[in-house]
Amino acid sequence: MPEGHSVHRIARQFERNIVGRTVAASSPQGRFVEGAEVLDGREALEVRAVAKQMFLRFDGDVWLRVHLGMYGAWDFSGDVSVDATIASSNGRMGQTNQRGTVVDDAIMDAAGENSLSSIGAPRRARVRMSEQTTGLEEQTEWPPPPVGAVRLRLLTETTCADLRGPTACVLQTPDEVQATIAKLGPDPLVDDLVEGAERFTATVKKKPTPIGLLLMDQAVVSGIGNVYRAEILFRARQNPHTPGRDVPEEVVRGIWRDWARLLPVGVETGQMMTMDDLDPAAYRRAMARRADRHWVYHREGLPCRICGTAIVMEEAAGRKLYWCPNCQA
DNA sequence: CATCGATGTTGAG
DNA sequence: TCAACCTCGATGG
Numbered sequence: 601m602p603e604g605h606s607v608h609r610i611a612r613q614f615e616r617n618i619v620g621r622t623v624a625a626s627s628p629q630g631r632f633v634e635g636a637e638v639l640d641g642r643e644a645l646e647v648r649a650v651a652k653q654m655f656l657r658f659d660g661d662v663w664l665r666v667h668l669g670m671y672g673a674w675d676f677s678g679d680v681s682v683d684a685t686i687a688s689s690n691g692r693m694g695q696t697n698q699r700g701t702v703v704d705d706a707i708m709d710a711a712g713e714n715s716l717s718s719i720g721a722p723r724r725a726r727v728r729m730s731e732q733t734t735g736l737e738e739q740t741e742w743p744p745p746p747v748g749a750v751r752l753r754l755l756t757e758t759t760c761a762d763l764r765g766p767t768a769c770v771l772q773t774p775d776e777v778q779a780t781i782a783k784l785g786p787d788p789l790v791d792d793l794v795e796g797a798e799r800f801t802a803t804v805k806k807k808p809t810p811i812g813l814l815l816m817d818q819a820v821v822s823g824i825g826n827v828y829r830a831e832i833l834f835r836a837r838q839n840p841h842t843p844g845r846d847v848p849e850e851v852v853r854g855i856w857r858d859w860a861r862l863l864p865v866g867v868e869t870g871q872m873m874t875m876d877d878l879d880p881a882a883y884r885r886a887m888a889r890r891a892d893r894h895w896v897y898h899r900e901g902l903p904c905r906i907c908g909t910a911i912v913m914e915e916a917a918g919r920k921l922y923w924c925p926n927c928q929a
Numbered sequence: 930c931a932t933c934g935a936t937g938t939t940g941a942g
Numbered sequence: 943t944c945a946a947c948c949t950c951g952a953t954g955g
Contacts, residue, residue, distance in 0.1 A: 603936050652937075670937045671949040730949090731936050748949080765949050767938055818938090825936050872936075897936090918944075919937090 602668050602731045604652055604823020605866025608789055610674055610729045611649035612867070614656060614761070616681040618644050621756040623658075628746040628753055635771050636752060638662060644754075651784045651822035653768075655777055663777045664752075669767025673730035677744050679758035680725045733870045787822035788860035789867070796860070801852045804844040811847050811855075812840025812921055821856070823863060827897045830922045831874035832858055834895040839928045840921055896922040 602610075625639035642658035649655075656664040666672075726736040726744070743760050746753065752763040763769060772780065785803065786796030803820050804811065814820045815829045824832065833840050836855050838847065865873050874894055875886045886893045895905055899922060900913035909926035 606936080667938075669939095669947075670935065671947090672937095673949080765947085767947070816937090827936050920935095 602652060602672075603825035603828055603866070603872065604649075604787065604789075605863055605872065606729065606731055606870075607652050607654055607668070607823070608649045608863070608867045609733070609870060611647045611654050613674070613676060613681070613729060614644070614647040614654070617676065617679065617759040618656075618754060618756060618761060619647055620644065621759075624753075624755040626753045626755075627751060629749040629751050631749075632751050632769055635664075635769070638771055639664065639752075639754070648790075650781050650787050650790050651818045652825070653780070653784075655772075655781075661774050663772045663774065665768060665770050665772050665777065665780065666763060666766055667768035668730065669765070671730070672766035673728050673764050675726070675728050675736065675747070675760075675762040675764065677726040677736070677760045677762075678742065680727055682725050682727065783819055785817070785819050785821040786856075788856075788863050790822070793860055797853055797856045800856045801849060804847065804852050805849065807844035809844055810841045810916075811838060811844050812923075813917055814844045815855070816917070816919065821859065824859060826919050826921075827872050827894065828859070828862065828866075828874070830897040831872070831895055832862070833923060834928060835874065837927050840916070840923050896924055898922065 620643070622641065622643045623639065624641070625636040627633045627636040639658055639662065642660060642662060644656055644658055646657040647654065648657075652667060654666045656666070658664070668674075726738055728734045728736055743753075743755055746762060748764055750762045750764055751766060751769050754761045754763075786799045788796060791799075800821050804814055807814055807820075809817075812829065812833060815824050815832065816826070832855055835858055836851055838851055838855070844852075862872075862874060862876070865876055871893065873883075873886065874897075875882065875892075882892075896911050899911040901910050903909065904911055904924040904927055907924065907926045909924055911922055912925050913920055913922050915921070
């Protein structure tokens with residue numbers, strides 16, 4: 601489920617609570633027993649996020665590569681440096697709070713004020729990090745009993761990270777990591793922005809593939825998924841069906857710049873905010889309600905926010921593509 | 930409570 | 943092109 605922003609966000613959580621610590625590794629589900637045995641007792645030294653993949657380096661040049669796929673998630677519990685924005689527009693967290701979770705009022709207040717990147721002190725909490733960050737009910741046992749099919753558990757003295765439902769969870773050598781990353785297109789939070797722009801435009805310029813498909817191709821550009829694709833194309837007023845090589849170069853460069861702007865916003869807010877240039881009231885509305893958050897995504901049949909034309913949905917490569925046939929003519 | 934669909938990728942045909 | 947992977951919130955009865 602997660603697009604690039606979630607993966608960078610999860611990597612940041614690893615940075616705060618796992619990197620620099622020795623882990624006890626296990627596979628409660630049983631599908632990653634051998635890998636867990638290799639990781640067990642090693643120190644996590646570094647985390648990297650590229651596109652929708654996360655790479656965690658352990659001592660001895662052992663890398664863990666994780667791709668959450670459609671419904672993978674990391675559950676953090678114990679001492680978790682919780683983001684101030686963790687609960688924004690998240691009713692569940694409010695409920696959980698009333699039932700006695702330790703996520704305190706300061707965090708809830710900060711969330712209400714929509715402040716960015718304030719890092720709370722580590723505290724007993726339990727969160728699920730997937731597309732969104734969700735508060736979970738507090739567990740009192742330690743270590744917490746695994747919930748559901750936990751492929752991999754990484755346990756430090758104070759923090760437990762449980763991986764569930766990933767598409768990929770494998771150990772890699774440094775060379776393999778290098779090779780994996782080399783196949784990925786530029787990522788605005790990893791690559792130099794100027795260099796990234798050159799790579800992206802050069803690739804798009806020579807492809808007959810529709811731009812709407814190119815944006816979803818992780819070899820072309822890293823981290824864009826179905827939501828960001830629709831939104832970025834709308835923001836560029838670009839028809840999704842135009843072959844990449846026929847899209848004006850200035851538009852292609854504009855798309856890269858826009859992604860480089862939206863991605864960090866997504867990392868900070870934990871949400872795919874694509875209407876960030878609206879007035880403050882509309883911005884607050886968009887933050888509060890998912891239905892108000894996008895220009896075209898998931899708005900089939902609804903009037904375009906700019907011109908009133910009905911938003912169109914069509915299937916493209918098995919994914920739903922939303923766009924305004926008037927604004928993006 | 931059952932069913933559906935999803936922010937993704939891979940590999941078979 | 944499509945099923946499979948495997949999870950869960952949203953939806954409907």
